[in-house]
Amino acid sequence: MKNKLFFVTLIFFFFSFLLSAQNTIVENFETGLPTSAPSSETSVSLSTGMWKIKGVYAKSDNGSIRLAMNADGYAITPPIDKPVSVSFKHRGSGSGKVLTVQKSIDNGSSWTTIGTATVSSSSTYNTANISINEQGTKGVLLKFICGSSTIYIDDVTIVCSSIVDEPTIQASISASEITATSMKINFNKGNGGGRLLVYSKGEEVNWLPEDGTAYTNLPKVLTDNVIGVYSGNADFVTVTGLEAGETYYFYVFEYNGANDAINYLTQPVGKLTQRTVEAPSITTSVNAINFGSVKIGISSKRSFTLLAKYLTPENGTITLTSSNDFLISINSSSGFGTSLTLNYSSATLLSTTIYVQFLPSELKSYSQILSISGGNAEVQVQLIGIGSNTDAKVYFISPSGNDNAEGTFDAPWYNLQKAIDAALPGDTILVRGGTYYPTMMKDGTKTTIRINSSGTADKRITIKNYPSEFPILNFKDQPKKQGIRGVQLNGDYWHIIGLHITQAGDNAIKLEGNHNIIEKCTFSYNDDTGIQLGFGHNFSDTHPGISSNDGSYCAYNDIIDCDSYLNCDADNFGSDADGFACKMHNGKGNRFIRCRSWDNADDGWDLYETDYPVILIECWAWGSGRAENFDWVQASGSFQGNGNGIKMGGNGTGGSSKGKHEAWNCIAFNCNKTGSVKGFDQNSHGDGEKLVNCLAFGCGYDFMFEKSGTNCEYYNNVCFGNIEIASGGTDSNNAMLSTSTKAWKNNVIRGFSSSDYVSLSEDDAKAPRGADGSMPKRFARLKSGSVLVDKGLSYNVPYTDEFAFLFQPIYGLARDLGPYELQEGEISGMQIIINPKAEFNLSILSNPCKSEAMIKFSSDFSGIASLKIVALDGHVIEECYNKNVETGVEYFVSISVNNLQKGMYLCVLSIGDQTKTAKLIVAK
Numbered sequence: 057m058k059n060k061l062f063f064v065t066l067i068f069f070f071f072s073f074l075l076s077a078q079n080t081i082v083e084n085f086e087t088g089l090p091t092s093a094p095s096s097e098t099s100v101s102l103s104t105g106m107w108k109i110k111g112v113y114a115k116s117d118n119g120s121i122r123l124a125m126n127a128d129g130y131a132i133t134p135p136i137d138k139p140v141s142v143s144f145k146h147r148g149s150g151s152g153k154v155l156t157v158q159k160s161i162d163n164g165s166s167w168t169t170i171g172t173a174t175v176s177s178s179s180t181y182n183t184a185n186i187s188i189n190e191q192g193t194k195g196v197l198l199k200f201i202c203g204s205s206t207i208y209i210d211d212v213t214i215v216c217s218s219i220v221d222e223p224t225i226q227a228s229i230s231a232s233e234i235t236a237t238s239m240k241i242n243f244n245k246g247n248g249g250g251r252l253l254v255y256s257k258g259e260e261v262n263w264l265p266e267d268g269t270a271y272t273n274l275p276k277v278l279t280d281n282v283i284g285v286y287s288g289n290a291d292f293v294t295v296t297g298l299e300a301g302e303t304y305y306f307y308v309f310e311y312n313g314a315n316d317a318i319n320y321l322t323q324p325v326g327k328l329t330q331r332t333v334e335a336p337s338i339t340t341s342v343n344a345i346n347f348g349s350v351k352i353g354i355s356s357k358r359s360f361t362l363l364a365k366y367l368t369p370e371n372g373t374i375t376l377t378s379s380n381d382f383l384i385s386i387n388s389s390s391g392f393g394t395s396l397t398l399n400y401s402s403a404t405l406l407s408t409t410i411y412v413q414f415l416p417s418e419l420k421s422y423s424q425i426l427s428i429s430g431g432n433a434e435v436q437v438q439l440i441g442i443g444s445n446t447d448a449k450v451y452f453i454s455p456s457g458n459d460n461a462e463g464t465f466d467a468p469w470y471n472l473q474k475a476i477d478a479a480l481p482g483d484t485i486l487v488r489g490g491t492y493y494p495t496m497m498k499d500g501t502k503t504t505i506r507i508n509s510s511g512t513a514d515k516r517i518t519i520k521n522y523p524s525e526f527p528i529l530n531f532k533d534q535p536k537k538q539g540i541r542g543v544q545l546n547g548d549y550w551h552i553i554g555l556h557i558t559q560a561g562d563n564a565i566k567l568e569g570n571h572n573i574i575e576k577c578t579f580s581y582n583d584d585t586g587i588q589l590g591f592g593h594n595f596s597d598t599h600p601g602i603s604s605n606d607g608s609y610c611a612y613n614d615i616i617d618c619d620s621y622l623n624c625d626a627d628n629f630g631s632d633a634d635g636f637a638c639k640m641h642n643g644k645g646n647r648f649i650r651c652r653s654w655d656n657a658d659d660g661w662d663l664y665e666t667d668y669p670v671i672l673i674e675c676w677a678w679g680s681g682r683a684e685n686f687d688w689v690q691a692s693g694s695f696q697g698n699g700n701g702i703k704m705g706g707n708g709t710g711g712s713s714k715g716k717h718e719a720w721n722c723i724a725f726n727c728n729k730t731g732s733v734k735g736f737d738q739n740s741h742g743d744g745e746k747l748v749n750c751l752a753f754g755c756g757y758d759f760m761f762e763k764s765g766t767n768c769e770y771y772n773n774v775c776f777g778n779i780e781i782a783s784g785g786t787d788s789n790n791a792m793l794s795t796s797t798k799a800w801k802n803n804v805i806r807g808f809s810s811s812d813y814v815s816l817s818e819d820d821a822k823a824p825r826g827a828d829g830s831m832p833k834r835f836a837r838l839k840s841g842s843v844l845v846d847k848g849l850s851y852n853v854p855y856t857d858e859f860a861f862l863f864q865p866i867y868g869l870a871r872d873l874g875p876y877e878l879q880e881g882e883i884s885g886m887q888i889i890i891n892p893k894a895e896f897n898l899s900i901l902s903n904p905c906k907s908e909a910m911i912k913f914s915s916d917f918s919g920i921a922s923l924k925i926v927a928l929d930g931h932v933i934e935e936c937y938n939k940n941v942e943t944g945v946e947y948f949v950s951i952s953v954n955n956l957q958k959g960m961y962l963c964v965l966s967i968g969d970q971t972k973t974a975k976l977i978v979a980k
Contacts, residue, residue, distance in 0.1 A: 089114035105134030125202035148175035180731030191217030223248030236300035236337035288917025314944020347441035367431025374430030416443030489525025511549035521554030534561035586620030611643030617829030630657030630697030699729035705741020
């Protein structure tokens with residue numbers, strides 16, 4: 057049993073349960089259906105409400121009550137609020153029968169077909185998944201129509217959006233304290249929880265916010281000439297950086313909810329048109345310039361623009377004053393000094409580009425104010441930089457860039473290939489947000505981005521998304537069925553972070569180099585596997601004269617915190633495109649860590665024809681092989697995707713797979729294309745495998761390891777469904793419901809169910825990751841009191857010395873079964889709870905405290921939060937939090953007070969210009 061239970065944990069699990077109950081509707085037809093089919097429409101009371109049926113009745117099939125449908129029979133759900141998708145199990149009395157699903161948003165007056173399912177006569181029920189896409193609509197009806205008898209359906213599961221109702225009263229706005237460059241916008245609030253303010257200059261705002269999208273890190277450009285200013289619940293906001301004598305159009309949108317549950321009121325819109333004062337003013341395009349790290353003795357340049365209006369006298373000068381560390385000029389290559397004088401006439405200085413050169417001389421941080429004044433106006437720009445001892449360069453690319461530019465922040469390139477060709481060991485390529493359509497042809501004929509150069513062990517070359525921006529490499533113009541990949545990575549010691557690669561003509565990334573890290577990347581809608589490590593069936597084809605891999609080719613690569621979904625190959629219609637693959641003669645030391653694969657055509661992971669062991673840690677795979685997801689693929693013939701979850705081996709034309717593969721804390725589920733599809737699949741691999749703390753459910757076979765071998769190990773795993781484990785291996789402390797004799801035998805745990813978990817839904821598996829890349833926090837987490845708690849052997853996941861985030865401390869007497877330890881009693885670090893009504897607040901739970909203080913805080917506006925423990929004399933003892941916070945979220949931070957003397961302290965929360973203080977009392 058566990059030792060203690062924190063109150064905050066109870067809140068978290070209870071709130072999570074409420075969310076799950078609200079967001080999912082499940083009908084299993086166990087009671088309420090008639091035993092014979094009515095010939096006219098009839099209302100029946102089922103567990104989910106009143107359904108309307110015709111030609112439909114209850115029938116026992118394969119041990120359960122199912123909804124059976126005659127030809128032209130139908131079943132209509134009760135009204136459903138905000139449905140997103142529907143899934144259901146189905147089979148027929150004969151193959152090829154078609155079930156049609158329709159929706160109505162006008163109470164049945166009209167119907168729209170949203171999908172079909174072709175049923176099979178197999179005794180095993182298949183699963184259909186269909187999108188509804190009415191997450192903002194209430195009272196939606198679904199209708200299931202039988203094309204020809206008899207079709208059976210069961211376990212209709214409707215996922216509904218957690219998006220809250222939009223407000224009904226829009227905010228209005230007014231302006232006060234108007235100057236030449238700023239004004240105060242006052243909110244007359246509507247009935248929402250907050251409001252979003254945007255503006256444009258010189259023309260009406262031509263933009264609307266998207267429900268489910270929270271606009272953070274404001275102010276920033278949202279689209280052409282539209283600036284997002286503020287989101288929150290304040291009474292007013294001061295808008296700065298405006299131009300004198302210009303007309304600005306402000307729009308305000310009332311909203312409810314937070315994060316991906318936010319819902320905006322867009323009709324009508326609150327509007328304000330206001331002109332700034334015609335007074336002397338100087339406006340700059342930036343308030344600050346941060347040069348980052350620059351090597352001592354090497355200069356780095358940035359630029360900004362300034363303009364001035366309504367200056368007095370009519371003709372005069374504007375003076376810019378800086379320092380020897382930050383020199384300024386109006387020329388990008390010459391004329392730099394500590395001061396600069398600009399002449400203006402007719403009371404105006406037209407937009408002028410100013411170049412700033414940072415030349416550090418010491419290993420230290422630099423900060424300087426660039427003062428700009430003249431014509432009875434003044435403004436300041438903050439200049440920041442760090443002197444370093446590295447000569448590494450930083451290159452920039454942008455969707456608005458030009459390959460004839462300099463590759464700098466102010467003059468970025470467009471093609472990633474351009475930056476790759478320039479990069480040397482230690483360099484960094486920053487990729488600005490937006491969509492790129494690569495055009496550069498490295499080999500003269502294909503737009504494949506080719507990485508052939510290498511970094512070194514101590515100087516990797518890094519490709520990284522610009523902070524808080526989301527770049528997409530879209531290869532839609534690549535021809536399909538010709539093996540043209542998005543990225544071909546042959547080099548060593550590259551680190552690629554935060555790219556989304558889509559619609560490549562083959563793999564998104566084909567990786568053949570060594571010591572590379574692919575992190576926080578996404579692969580979708582590619583014409584083959586998202587990312588594939590390895591070569592071809594014949595190793596010598598890519599390495600002439602070398603018959604086999606000695607382990608040093610395609611070796612020691614780490615794929616971390618990546619997602620791969622909806623990849624499907626057209627040439628073999630699904631039989632090749634996996635989420636992730638390490639196959640066909642890989643080298644040593646390749647690892648997949650905290651990756652997710654879902655709805656891919658073939659398998660989630662494929663370790664086919666391997667030459668050396670492959671390691672998977674905390675990886676999830678689900679939904680493979682669903683033909684209905686790939687109607688966009690231009691392919692001929694029938695769909696060929698296998699649909700397995702994690703395939704841990706396989707023998708082919710290139711030889712038998714080798715190496716003892718390992719899966720730690722991994723999950724495979726809902727891979728149920730047919731009754732033979734597997735979650736974890738040995739696939740005749742003969743060199744052994746090791747599975748520890750893995751979970752599988754909802755597959756034809758959750759675990760299929762049919763080939764005997766003494767080199768097979770299974771510990772602390774959980775299996776809900778069918779299983780086959782050949783004799784000869786080692787197993788202990790696994791959980792299963794199957795009574796098969798071809799299964800685990802030693803210290804088997806039973807008596808568990810899905811109610812042991814907070815959630816096992818696909819929507820929770822697909823939820824956003826944490827900011828650190830961690831997996832969603834609800835899926836596959838045990839509930840308090842589960843029979844699976846404290847039943848495992850005390851194994852620790854490997855490689856925690858390299859990846860500390862993988863470590864899971866053991867709570868209680870022993871390791872829990874399955875991938876995640878139930879953290880009862882000792883909460884460390886931070887937890888969050890979604891609360892759309894959260895206000896700017898701070899409190900100490902269990903105050904006074906003796907050894908640990910639990911601090912709860914929240915905000916009704918986003919920003920950087922600083923949480924400090926301060927002595928009564930004002931000196932700061934500890935800053936225990938300094939990160940961005942979002943609206944609609946309560947944060948719980950646990951801190952140790954063992955090093956504090958008995959007495960009273962202050963806990964101070966600062967976000968922006970607002971502060972909250974709470975007393976912290978330490979009792980020894």
